[in-house]
Amino acid sequence: MKVEGKAELLDTISSSSEAAAFSPRYEKAIEIRGKVDRSLVEEISREKREPEWMLRVRLKALESYNKLPAPNWLSGVDELDLDELIHYLKPDAALARSWDDIPEGIRRVYESLKLPEAEKRALAGISFQFESETVYLGVKRMLEEKKVIMVPMEEAVIRYPDMVKQYFSKVFPYAEHKFAALHTALWSGGVFVYVPKGVRIPQPIEAFFFMASALEGQFEHTLLIADEGSELQFIEGCSAPMYKRYSFHDGMVEIYAHKGSKVKFVTLQNWSGNVINFNNKRAVAEGGAYVEWLEGSVGSKVTYVYPSTILKGNDSSTSIYTITISNGKKLKDTGAKVIAIGKNARAKLVSKSISANGGKNVYRGLVRINKGAMNAVVASSCDSLILDGSSSSYTYPHNQVEEDTASITHEARTGRISEEQLFYMRSRGLSEGEAKSLMVLGFMEDVLIDVPFEMASVLNSVVQLEFSKLGGMG
Amino acid sequence: MLEGSADIKDVPYQRVRDSPTLKFYSSWEKYESGMGEPVGIANPIINERMLRGAELVELRPDGSYRGSLEEESPSADLFSVTEGRILAKHLMSLKSSLKLKVNDRENRRVEIIYLAPEAGSSHHHIRIDVGRGSSAEIALISSARSSEGVPITTMEAFVGEGSKLRIWRVSVFEREGLPISWLRVSGRGASEVEVRNVLLGGGASFASDEISLIGSKSAAKMNSFLMAMEGEKVDHLTNISNNSPGSNASIFVNGFNFGGVLVHRGKLKVTREALESENKLSSIFYRIGSGSKTYSVPSLEVEGDFAVSASHETSVSPLPEIVLFYMKSRGLNEQESLEVMVRSSLSKVLEGMDGDAIEKVISEILLRAPSGISP
Numbered sequence: 118m119k120v121e122g123k124a125e126l127l128d129t130i131s132s133s134s135e136a137a138a139f140s141p142r143y144e145k146a147i148e149i150r151g152k153v154d155r156s157l158v159e160e161i162s163r164e165k166r167e168p169e170w171m172l173r174v175r176l177k178a179l180e181s182y183n184k185l186p187a188p189n190w191l192s193g194v195d196e197l198d199l200d201e202l203i204h205y206l207k208p209d210a211a212l213a214r215s216w217d218d219i220p221e222g223i224r225r226v227y228e229s230l231k232l233p234e235a236e237k238r239a240l241a242g243i244s245f246q247f248e249s250e251t252v253y254l255g256v257k258r259m260l261e262e263k264k265v266i267m268v269p270m271e272e273a274v275i276r277y278p279d280m281v282k283q284y285f286s287k288v289f290p291y292a293e294h295k296f297a298a299l300h301t302a303l304w305s306g307g308v309f310v311y312v313p314k315g316v317r318i319p320q321p322i323e324a325f326f327f328m329a330s331a332l333e334g335q336f337e338h339t340l341l342i343a344d345e346g347s348e349l350q351f352i353e354g355c356s357a358p359m360y361k362r363y364s365f366h367d368g369m370v371e372i373y374a375h376k377g378s379k380v381k382f383v384t385l386q387n388w389s390g391n392v393i394n395f396n397n398k399r400a401v402a403e404g405g406a407y408v409e410w411l412e413g414s415v416g417s418k419v420t421y422v423y424p425s426t427i428l429k430g431n432d433s434s435t436s437i438y439t440i441t442i443s444n445g446k447k448l449k450d451t452g453a454k455v456i457a458i459g460k461n462a463r464a465k466l467v468s469k470s471i472s473a474n475g476g477k478n479v480y481r482g483l484v485r486i487n488k489g490a491m492n493a494v495v496a497s498s499c500d501s502l503i504l505d506g507s508s509s510s511y512t513y514p515h516n517q518v519e520e521d522t523a524s525i526t527h528e529a530r531t532g533r534i535s536e537e538q539l540f541y542m543r544s545r546g547l548s549e550g551e552a553k554s555l556m557v558l559g560f561m562e563d564v565l566i567d568v569p570f571e572m573a574s575v576l577n578s579v580v581q582l583e584f585s586k587l588g589g590m591g
Numbered sequence: 592m593l594e595g596s597a598d599i600k601d602v603p604y605q606r607v608r609d610s611p612t613l614k615f616y617s618s619w620e621k622y623e624s625g626m627g628e629p630v631g632i633a634n635p636i637i638n639e640r641m642l643r644g645a646e647l648v649e650l651r652p653d654g655s656y657r658g659s660l661e662e663e664s665p666s667a668d669l670f671s672v673t674e675g676r677i678l679a680k681h682l683m684s685l686k687s688s689l690k691l692k693v694n695d696r697e698n699r700r701v702e703i704i705y706l707a708p709e710a711g712s713s714h715h716h717i718r719i720d721v722g723r724g725s726s727a728e729i730a731l732i733s734s735a736r737s738s739e740g741v742p743i744t745t746m747e748a749f750v751g752e753g754s755k756l757r758i759w760r761v762s763v764f765e766r767e768g769l770p771i772s773w774l775r776v777s778g779r780g781a782s783e784v785e786v787r788n789v790l791l792g793g794g795a796s797f798a799s800d801e802i803s804l805i806g807s808k809s810a811a812k813m814n815s816f817l818m819a820m821e822g823e824k825v826d827h828l829t830n831i832s833n834n835s836p837g838s839n840a841s842i843f844v845n846g847f848n849f850g851g852v853l854v855h856r857g858k859l860k861v862t863r864e865a866l867e868s869e870n871k872l873s874s875i876f877y878r879i880g881s882g883s884k885t886y887s888v889p890s891l892e893v894e895g896d897f898a899v900s901a902s903h904e905t906s907v908s909p910l911p912e913i914v915l916f917y918m919k920s921r922g923l924n925e926q927e928s929l930e931v932m933v934r935s936s937l938s939k940v941l942e943g944m945d946g947d948a949i950e951k952v953i954s955e956i957l958l959r960a961p962s963g964i965s966p
Contacts, residue, residue, distance in 0.1 A: 532901075
């Protein structure tokens with residue numbers, strides 16, 4: 118699988134910081150805020166004119182939300198007060214199929230992100246969510262010809278109810294934890310993609326999420342279904358302007374990879390530094406299917422995200438790459454989870470984290486090999502780089518093996534920048550900042566080797582962008 | 592410190608749950624249901640003296656003891672009733688605390704035999720004070736046949752500057768036994784603390800070792816051998832909090848699972864004080880029998896860029912083909928190869944104890960292994 122249009126993707130990523138620098142002006146159509154209760158959930162459902170069955174799902178999720186305890190290991194979310202948030206914010210903009218049909222204030226966001234050019238040259242489809250709603254959807258004719266379905270999640274609920282009922286909240290049940298339940302009760306936006314049997318999409322599909330307001334909650338739901346033998350690449354990006362108060366993101370991604378399919382899901386999370394970010398991501402892989410997660414976690418104030426794959430079918434496999442950067446007083450609580458059920462499952466988990474200027478990285482991993490998952494092989498590695506005395510790194514991998522024929526390995530290393538290397542580079546004329554930037558990239562290199570070249574380049578650039586600030590360090 | 596018994600029911604088994612998919616790794620309910628007034632004395636499996644020439648101390652199920660330790664009213668500085676319900680019940684049940692004092696520049700070797708009850712629970716607490724420039728070797732031996740009892744020990748040790756403390760814990764139980772043991776050690780500057788474990792069997796054996804290093808140039812080393820047969824569970828914790836500049840902290844755990852449950856949770860915490868320290872945690876588990884469950888949680892917490900190295904690694908697998916092939920090429924069959932591996936791992940942990948006793952313990956352990964690991 119190859120990602121085309123690397124340059125355009127790079128532009129998109131690099132300009133997300135630029136987009137975050139301004140707050141777009143736009144008209145609001147509906148704003149629902151306040152205490153999360155039955156009436157609020159019913160109001161969201163009513164505004165969306167969704168069927169009764171989806172309201173029932175929301176209300177059941179709300180029940181779970183009220184019953185479930187808050188995870189007791191959470192930190193950095195003290196200021197989160199759900200009652201003061203806007204839970205649903207619809208801009209005064211209808212879903213557009215052309216960039217020209219979008220209100221100017223919102224269109225400027227896309228343009229600063231260079232999304233229109235990226236769409237033209239590199240993407241098979243693009244979805245742009247502004248606040249709580251999808252405001253632009255571009256689907257190339259090639260997708261339509263191959264009978265690929267790509268629609269906003271709300272539209273899928275209306276037009277493809279059987280498919281949505283089959284998968285929605287089935288891959289990641291809302292009852293698993295409080296924030297999954299909250300998401301399902303309040304979900305709005307996101308994209309639904311169905312790739313028919315045997316269809317391979319050569320270019321990626323991208324979804325971009327933008328939060329333009331402070332004290333806003335965004336709860337988009339992405340559901341990808343890859344039918345037998347199909348191939349799909351999906352990229353998600355995000356951005357938000359910097360406000361004095363925080364914003365809250367609680368998204369969910371569910372992927373169902375049928376037999377022999379391949380799904381690659383790339384996230385380049387670059388929220389502004391006051392976003393509290395939860396993301397619930399899980400895939401189910403049927404026999405012979407392959408799911409790859411690449412989670413690049415750069416922005417936000419606090420992030421909790423653990424891409425997970427359930428290897429349900431025989432010979433299914435997954436790779437989960439996580440790259441996290443905590444630069445400044447940020448917390449990244451990330452990780453990867455694999456549950457092997459089928460025979461001959463294979464998984465590779467690679468994590469790289471960098472902590473600088475008081476940043477904190479936490480890795481929580483789970484490798485669970487169920488009884489009967491014969492000959493499962495899982496290898497995970499977790500490397501952390503700490504750049505100064507005020508930063509820290511924590512690693513908590515859980516390895517649970519209940520099958521006799523399985524083999525798992527886990528290794529982790531936490532290191533620092535070598536004084537000898539720094540001295541060597543400075544003797545070659547590099548400033549301390551330049552030398553540190555180079556060493557950070559060197560540290561990332563061995564994970565980037567495992568990633569397809571084009572994606573590695575994109576991530577490389579994100580890292581360079583973030584650590585171009587290193588010149589100002591220490 | 593033992594006040595507040597009325598609140599025990601409100602103390603949770605443990606403050607933080609272990610895993611997103613398992614409620615707890617430890618069998619707290621099982622221990623709690625086995626606790627009660629001690630009944631009888633179970634037949635020990637290990638009858639040999641393990642430390643030649645060492646002072647002998649015998650701990651009895653009714654809370655009494657024989658030997659040369661000082662007896663004090665119950666107190667514990669490194670444990671608290673608020674930590675967990677089983678620990679709280681244990682601390683509340685203590686009749687006395689035993690104190691082992693090693694004076695400055697003194698060497699002491701003590702072998703503690705813990706006689707387990709046939710049923711019910713027994714409770715002992717030992718405090719060890721090792722003065723400056725001293726050394727102490729302590730072996731805690733506990734074993735029982737056909738015991739449904741819950742023998743519980745808490746040990747806390749304070750190691751003075753420039754001193755050495757080595758502790759062996761040998762715990763061999765048949766599948767009904769429910770032994771619990773907590774060890775906490777505080778090591779001061781230039782101290783060396785070594786904890787070695789042989790933990791075999793029991794319906795659920797729980798052994799927790801925690802070392803905190805303070806002062807400079809200290810060393811902490813943990814080396815454990817775990818083994819569980821079908822119907823048995825060994826649950827082991829190894830934690831080191833390293834606050835010592837120029838120190839060395841290492842944890843190594845080797846487990847052989849013959850169809851039982853092995854749990855190892857280890858944490859290396861490297862604080863900002865541990866300048867230029869070296870830290871390593873590693874564990875290797877082999878699964879030989881069928882139906883085995885192995886849980887490994889090696890954690891690493893590193894604050895600041897002050898340590899020279901900090902790493903952990905773990906593997907859970909069947910016996911590696913490459914090792915078997917090598918052994919085979921030397922004329923050993925699979926069973927003999929396994930015996931070599933078990934014997935080698937055990938010998939490292941028991942090194943320093945009496946040679947004849949080591950051989951008897953190894954023979955006993957090999958005899959218990961299923962389907963023909965012959966001594």
